[in-house]
Amino acid sequence: ALRGLVDRLPALVWTYFIPMLSTSAGLIPDDSPLYRALARYLLPASLVLLLLSSELKAIARLGRTALVVMAAGCLG
Incomplete structure (x- = not known):
């Protein structure tokens, strides 16, 4: 069951949600150097x-607006 979930969700989702869930669950404190490095x-x-x-x-x-948004995302 977990393997199917891992295959369906992109790596970016895991990159965001694993640190967020581990902090919410109390596994990694907010002030941890690991959390700061991840963020x-x-x-x-x-x-x-x-x-x-x-x-x-x-x-x-898609147009100029999409290019501006993508550039802002890369630079942001």
Whole structure:
């Protein structure tokens, strides 16, 4: 059952939800260096990798607004 869930959800979902759920469950405290490292480095890096793997031609067909939003996401 867990294997099916892992296969269906993208890695970005796991990158966000595992730290969030572990903090909510009390496994990792909010002030932990691990939590800060995940929030500061892993999450932004995973967003950049996700955006870099997208098809730029398909996004360009969506229009200027979509390109601006994607650029803001990469820089943000």
